Amino acid sequence: MEKLIVTGGKPLQGTIRISGAKNSAVALIPAALMADSTVILDNMPVLRDVQTYKHILENLGAHVEFSQDHMVIDPSSLQSIEMMDENVKQLRASYYLMGALLGKFGEAVIGLPGGCDFEPRPIDQHIKGFEALGAEVRNEHGSIYIKAKQLIGTKIYLDVVSVGATINIMLAASRAKGITLIENAAKEPEIIDVATLLNSMGAKIKGAGTGTIRIEGVDELKGCRHSIIPDRIQAGTYMIAAAATRGDVIVDNIIPKHMEALTAKLVEMGVEIHELDEAIRVVGKPSYNSIDVKALVYPGFATDLQSPMTTLLTQADGVSVLSDYVYNNRFKHIPELIRMGAKIKLEDRSAVIEKSKLQSAKVTAMDLRAGAALMIAGLTVESGETEITGVEFIDRGYDNIVENLKNLGADVWRES
Ligand SMILES: CC(=O)N[C@H]1[C@@H](OP(=O)(O)OP(=O)(O)OC[C@H]2O[C@@H](n3ccc(=O)[nH]c3=O)[C@H](O)[C@@H]2O)O[C@H](CO)[C@@H](O)[C@@H]1O
Numbered sequence: 001m002e003k004l005i006v007t008g009g010k011p012l013q014g015t016i017r018i019s020g021a022k023n024s025a026v027a028l029i030p031a032a033l034m035a036d037s038t039v040i041l042d043n044m045p046v047l048r049d050v051q052t053y054k055h056i057l058e059n060l061g062a063h064v065e066f067s068q069d070h071m072v073i074d075p076s077s078l079q080s081i082e083m084m085d086e087n088v089k090q091l092r093a094s095y096y097l098m099g100a101l102l103g104k105f106g107e108a109v110i111g112l113p114g115g116c117d118f119e120p121r122p123i124d125q126h127i128k129g130f131e132a133l134g135a136e137v138r139n140e141h142g143s144i145y146i147k148a149k150q151l152i153g154t155k156i157y158l159d160v161v162s163v164g165a166t167i168n169i170m171l172a173a174s175r176a177k178g179i180t181l182i183e184n185a186a187k188e189p190e191i192i193d194v195a196t197l198l199n200s201m202g203a204k205i206k207g208a209g210t211g212t213i214r215i216e217g218v219d220e221l222k223g224c225r226h227s228i229i230p231d232r233i234q235a236g237t238y239m240i241a242a243a244a245t246r247g248d249v250i251v252d253n254i255i256p257k258h259m260e261a262l263t264a265k266l267v268e269m270g271v272e273i274h275e276l277d278e279a280i281r282v283v284g285k286p287s288y289n290s291i292d293v294k295a296l297v298y299p300g301f302a303t304d305l306q307s308p309m310t311t312l313l314t315q316a317d318g319v320s321v322l323s324d325y326v327y328n329n330r331f332k333h334i335p336e337l338i339r340m341g342a343k344i345k346l347e348d349r350s351a352v353i354e355k356s357k358l359q360s361a362k363v364t365a366m367d368l369r370a371g372a373a374l375m376i377a378g379l380t381v382e383s384g385e386t387e388i389t390g391v392e393f394i395d396r397g398y399d400n401i402v403e404n405l406k407n408l409g410a411d412v413w414r415e416s
């Protein structure tokens with residue numbers, strides 16, 4: 001079993017270059033399968049989820065090459081519409097195979113997705129979308145069987161704002177006959193990124209990034225080259241880590257606009273923020289104001305940054321309240337932070353966080369962002385080694401985390 005050892009007490013300093021976004025990559029890779037020829041994806045992050053998706057594509061019969069940060073996907077040899085192997089359970093975003101294969105072949109058979117299971121994560125809105133497009137969907141023995149004679153464009157109103165359902169419906173509708181309107185669509189930057197790729201492949205999608213997306217189905221999608229947007233969650237994690245360690249870090253190769261909900265909260269706490277062209281400089285301060293944070297859908301504060309933010313709020317004077325309105329129970333990091341000395345109480349859907357002196361301890365990351373929260377806590381303690389197990393979760397979403405933190409002056413290493 002691998003673990004990360006972190007020795008705290010060193011302010012992070014220097015520049016970190018952020019890789020492409022996990023949540024875009026894991027949607028763009030299955031989207032590329034819909035092309036009739038090679039798709040090249042640049043700025044591909046090196047993550048466990050991306051490697052898992054590569055294996056899934058290869059098992060489906062596609063040819064995939066991944067070196068440096070380029071992934072070359074040749075879907076012309078794709079043979080199967082059926083994907084039920086273990087890899088599917090390793091990541092949440094395997095559900096995008098449903099929309100991609102349904103759009104391409106009119107048929108898909110997929111094992112139920114995995115990913116971080118901080119609470120039940122239903123896919124009823126994905127299925128509602130496929131059915132509205134004319135597909136028959138059966139859930140049998142842990143797999144979803146989807147089939148359509150012909151996908152027909154229609155109007156779909158999502159009951160909940162869902163990133164996954166919005167993208168999945170967009171994928172399938174790109175090959176439907178006629179026009180599909182997705183109402184109450186999610187607006188995350190990753191949705192715009194997927195629409196940009198699909199449009200470069202020949203799709204006709206308008207309105208991505210707004211609450212209404214219009215998709216005019218096309219008969220074919222072709223190969224192209226696309227560069228993935230920067231990972232706003234990795235960027236936010238390093239910004240929070242810089243503030244928590246009272247460091248001075250330039251988070252580079254990002255789109256500052258994507259970070260606005262976080263930068264607003266950091267400024268409210270008293271963190272010094274300098275917005276540059278494609279970077280943000282974060283300068284930590286000796287003391288911070290307590291604040292309230294509500295995790296919401298984009299452009300609200302990202303739920304994926306809620307756990308790392310919990311750690312930072314233990315450094316603020318007074319009492320802060322953090323609530324998650326996307327996943328009401330995404331709090332698996334809290335018992336572990338308490339083990340490190342954090343004074344946090346859970347009240348209904350909120351974490352009530354008091355200023356705390358964190359201490360090193362042996363802790364376990366129960367999910368990806370819980371791992372990030374513990375990593376930041378380990379960097380923040382004044383001295384001593386924090387041992388974090390559950391590293392496989394952290395590797396799902398943080399590109400080269402040990403080297404990146406070392407380059408910022410942190411004392412961190414892996415042990416088996
Ligand atoms: C691979 C990926 O991009 N993952 C991200 C994506 O997950 P994912 O796309 O799975 O999350 P959704 O946006 O779909 O979920 C938002 C909310 O809607 C609910 N819901 C969703 C679908 C559905 O059919 N029914 C339903 O009730 C969920 O339980 C949740 O409460 O967005 C989440 C919310 O920003 C992020 O935390 C994840 O990092």
Ligand SMILES: C=C(OP(=O)(O)O)C(=O)O
Binds near residue numbers: 091092114115116369
């Ligand atoms: C929850 C996350 O990912 P996934 O949806 O892939 O489990 C995340 O990135 O924080």
